[in-house]
Amino acid sequence: MRRLLTVLAALMTLSLTNCGYNAIQTNDEQVKAAWSEVVNQYQRRADLVPNLVNSVKGFAQQEKDVLLGVTNARAKVGSVQATPDVVNDPAALQKFQAAQSELTGALSRLLVVTENYPQLKSDALFRDLMSQLEGTENRITVARNRYIKSVQEYNVGIRTFPNNLTAMAFGYKEKANFTVENEREISVAPKVDFNVPAPAPSK
């Protein structure tokens, strides 16, 4: 009897490893890690914004609308939840992404405006903030790409046979992923820009 149980336990273990239970766990964790990196980098950008706004204010006070736009977008970003559960909820991810895109758009408008202030552009503090912003935008891009890849891996993992049976048995669902289209349309600058320093590498 005991031997039978042992053999059964062995078979269970083997079948679980072979049916991808462990792979699903690994991929699940990877998605979570990739997501927290995304949130981390977006947070970094949000932390930069107040300094950037203040630095621009010193030289370009009359650009009230643009500055206000950035501040509001920044506030909205802060109000959207970015818990690890977001990855399981497409609607929440959509909301998070919309808020972040709005901030991206507001920031690019701000950068267009700064073009008109040579003194601001040569200001050392502003230049430092700009390189921090550029670096942060690049980190965001990298983190998002890694998140997209890890979600793809996870989703393919739970949809292919035989892992899909394991996923069904344990209730693993597909995870939400970033979309790129609306990001583009939101971040279009309000006026024709011939020579904008791109805040982020274009997708």
Place this chain on the structure above:
Amino acid sequence: MRALSVVKALLATLFVCLAAIALADVAVPQLTGRVVDQTGTLSSSDIAGLSQKLKDLETRKGSQVAVLIVPTTQPETIEQFSIRVAEAWKIGRKKVDDGALLVVAKNDRKLRIEVGYGLEGSLTDVTARRIIDEVITPKFRSGDFAGGIDAGVDRIIGVINGEALPVPQPQASHGVDLDIDSISSFAPVAFFGAIFLGGVLRTLFGRLLGSLATGGAIGILTWVLVGSISLALLSSVAGLVIAFIAGGLSSTMPSSGGRRGGWSSGSSSGGWSSGSSSDSGSFSGGGGSFGGGGASGSW
């Protein structure tokens, strides 16, 4: 006539494929050394001098820095290209992530300092940007590429020198390092394999001999699947002990002598850890990771 149209179709396909190749991203260059120059910009003495500097840095601080000069990164931006290179080369130590990469795209007139996670505190985006703007690009503008890269690398080394990093370990030369991933993926299979195989072999050879045979078999299996002698020894001892104990448990019970269907343990063989060659002349990344930190510039 038909043959001719087939040939035409083939040619058309070939043409389309070739066009696609032309549009494909630039492949990540082979990591042949600390300085990889695909443009012939640097003389061999420049490369030797730079490599020596960077090698000294690694022996002193443990941090790995590499220089890459390519003609172009088109159609990608330099940021996209350099993160791909960084992910492929994995310079910097694993878990310390103290690697940095200076990428120059000569025909695009763009350059970038890509910074590993572990150096982001000292080689910040601002610092990297200043090294590019104040040290490297002025020399590039006057056509002095070797001087610009040399001065830039000096500044990068200076910054890393000021960073508190874990002391570099002298290269351990005994055996292959145990790969935790392969152990954890293989352990359950080996455990139940030992119990199962032990049962079979004990009925054939008796308890002690059977357990010994089990240990040996598990050891050989581990060696074949994971490719690590030390791990094989470890698991064979474990297999022996497990089989022996299981024998003690099951010998107290009437054996059922049930029929067994042959099942193959299709264990996922864990990642083959190829032992790093201790060739002092070669240079390979230590497994550091990057997250897009650093700065870009142009001249």
